[in-house]
Amino acid sequence: MIPLRDITPSRTAPVLNETDGNWGKHKPQLKNDFNSHCGYCHSYDGYKHTYFEVDHFVPKSVIIKNGWDIPSARYNNLVYSCKFCNNKKLSKWTTNSHIVYNDGTTGFVDPCDASYDTLFYRTTDGAIRPDANSDLAKWMYKVAFKFDERERAIIVLWNMNRLRQIIDGLIVELNTYGIGSTDYNTIKLKLGEYALKYYIFHKELIEFYEQ
Ligand SMILES: [Zn+2]
Incomplete structure (x- = not known):
């Protein structure tokens, strides 16, 4: 997994x-x-495919409505979020408290909490799935963030980021060998394969967001 x-x-x-x-x-x-x-879907912000925004974990409108004492610039309540996650989350908040984030079935987990990692996993192609034993995870997946509605984009972004890291590593390795040596040529060949895969995903990403 x-x-x-x-x-x-x-x-x-x-x-x-x-x-x-x-x-x-x-x-x-x-x-x-x-x-x-x-913070929510873990997509990398380097591809200029969308804006990254400052999300209020406890939504501003909910804070105001309840008169809770949380300044809108309280750093603890801020999450670095892609536009898609921020737009889906909006003013959703399911408890009547700002210190209780969920009731076990609906609500949220702060992405800075390590337990956020137990809610979701990825398939081998990079799609996000909720933990089948967690109603909370399923609610966040399906209702709050609707990861299923943009699954292909999530897959493409995850693969691009993985390939980017592999390619960066190979470039560093390549430069440790003399040009034209056997090791150099082997790595260069691998680099070409990964770069091609990256290019194909990148092309898809551009076309996806041009629509
Ligand atoms: Zn996101």
């Missing part, structure tokens, strides 16, 4: 003011803390 993500994000202490209402200014720190990946 392939894990949803290879690294669990972790929020560092906020470097900027949390009380001036300007949550957007935290974006660079948030991007760094989330390792340039969406």
Whole structure:
């Protein structure tokens, strides 16, 4: 079983003011803390396929409606999120508390919590699946984020990111061998195969988002 993500994000202490209402200014720190990946679907932000945004984990509208004391720039409540996840999540919140994130069946888990990784896994081609034994995971998958509705894009993005890392590693390795040596040529050949696969996925991504 392939894990949803290879690294669990972790929020560092906020470097900027949390009380001036300007949550957007935290974006660079948030991007760094989330390792340039969406907190929810773990897609990488480097392909310019969409905008990455600052999501409020407890939605702003829910905070206002309930009069909860959470400033809109409170760093702990922010998630680096792709536009798709942010747009699907919107003002969904299923508990009547800002410290209880879910009731075991509906609601959310903070993506900075390591238990977020237990909710989902990936198929061998990179699609996201909920843990079959978790109603909460199924609710997040189907109702909150609708991962199934954009499965192909999730697969393409995951494969591109995996190939990018392999290609980067091979380039480093390639440069340790003399040009024209047997090892050099072997790695160059492999590099060509992976680069071609990457290119095909990239082409699909561009066409997918041009529609
Ligand atoms: Zn996402």
